[in-house]
Amino acid sequence: MNDLELLPVGFIASYVFILGLCVGSFLNVVILRGLSKEDIVFSRSKCPKCNNQLKWYMNIPLLSYIFLRGKCAFCKCKISIQYPIVELLCGLIFLFIYFSFGLSLKMLFLWIIFFLFIAMSVTDIKEMVIIDIHAYILCVVGLLYSFLNLGDINIIQSLIGAFFGFVVMEALANIGKLLCGCRMFGEGDSLIALGLGAIFGYKSFIIVLALSILIQSICAIPILSYNSFKDKKNKLGVSYALVFVSIIALILNNVIELIENELCYLSLVIFISIILIWALINILSEIKNKKNLIAKNEEVKFNLLPFGPAMLIASTICIFYLPQIKSFILNYIS
Numbered sequence: 001m002n003d004l005e006l007l008p009v010g011f012i013a014s015y016v017f018i019l020g021l022c023v024g025s026f027l028n029v030v031i032l033r034g035l036s037k038e039d040i041v042f043s044r045s046k047c048p049k050c051n052n053q054l055k056w057y058m059n060i061p062l063l064s065y066i067f068l069r070g071k072c073a074f075c076k077c078k079i080s081i082q083y084p085i086v087e088l089l090c091g092l093i094f095l096f097i098y099f100s101f102g103l104s105l106k107m108l109f110l111w112i113i114f115f116l117f118i119a120m121s122v123t124d125i126k127e128m129v130i131i132d133i134h135a136y137i138l139c140v141v142g143l144l145y146s147f148l149n150l151g152d153i154n155i156i157q158s159l160i161g162a163f164f165g166f167v168v169m170e171a172l173a174n175i176g177k178l179l180c181g182c183r184m185f186g187e188g189d190s191l192i193a194l195g196l197g198a199i200f201g202y203k204s205f206i207i208v209l210a211l212s213i214l215i216q217s218i219c220a221i222p223i224l225s226y227n228s229f230k231d232k233k234n235k236l237g238v239s240y241a242l243v244f245v246s247i248i249a250l251i252l253n254n255v256i257e258l259i260e261n262e263l264c265y266l267s268l269v270i271f272i273s274i275i276l277i278w279a280l281i282n283i284l285s286e287i288k289n290k291k292n293l294i295a296k297n298e299e300v301k302f303n304l305l306p307f308g309p310a311m312l313i314a315s316t317i318c319i320f321y322l323p324q325i326k327s328f329i330l331n332y333i334s
Contacts (some may be wrong), residue, residue: 016098017091021061024090027115028083033120034131036058050075061087080212082122090118101321106150110319112141117312120192124308135195142198152322153201164207165197166190189307196315205321211314211325215308217244 029045032038033235045059050072058199065084093114099108116138138163145151146158153161169190173183197205221244228237318325 003300012103013095013098013183018092020091023111023115024087024118025059025061025083028086028148029117030128031082031086031119034119034134035123035127035129036293050077050269053291062091070264082126086118086122091240092113093118105148109141109145109148110322113138113145113319114316116141116195116317119311120188122311124306128306130184130186130191130308132188132191135188138192138195139198142195145199153200157201158198161197161199161201161205162194162257164202165195165199167194168205169193185307189311191313192308196311199315200318200322207322207325207329208311208314208318211317212307214309215313216310219310308334 045053062084065079068079070081071077071080094111097110097114101110111191116134120130120134120138123131123134128256142162143155143158146153147155151158169185169192173185173187173190175184193209196208200208212328219242223239225241225244226236
């Protein structure tokens, strides 16, 4: 590493970005063939529509998509936008990790961790599936990360964190099963929690989980509200919208507290609380209704987003900014 550090930063950064693009290209193969159960190593690249094998110049990360104008050179079918997005995302993340941690063993481990983060996020978004081996590898990498003292916890804390993460997610999932007849989180989410617990330890995993729920709520509740209005369930749609506003209000609690008149502030808090209770009653009523439909073996559509990406986005934020988040929480509750 010392010899490499003598090279100009711009040269290393360019090399890291190009390497990230190439890894992103391979990551697309891992994602798609993992879902289709095809061989990853020995099968040559081909168009998924016409099955023609691609030439080498059709596999240049990012550039081939641009030069081919997003279409297959043989059948002219559109190439999925996933390919350039994953390649560019991988390149940018590799670059950001390099600038954050320099040329180090920690950088290499974080590259592997984010490789797995992106793979699991994309499969969860595409098919709501987490490929088990990806989560198990994440757990092993997390344990090695702690064993080599690259993170903030030791190997014992890492092992406890892995166990804690898995058990907590399974407990929450089964609470959902009791409330509405189906798991609140998928089995893949518990496997992700296994790996994240190994990376962060049980204390920081609680922060990751809380941030995940916040991110999921901000993303999912507007969709739930829209779908409710679309299905002409206006009262339920308003309820979701009010919960969303309440979450934002809690985040901006310090802004609300700027109201100098204590009576006005107290009245506002009481008013918001009453509306929030009304909204939650409507939502719980909808959950009960869906539970009854499940009991009658009728089809139920929950319109929920996969939770895995929210967990991995929260983990990404915490890898880079965990001390600042802890400081914010302490200042917020004090």
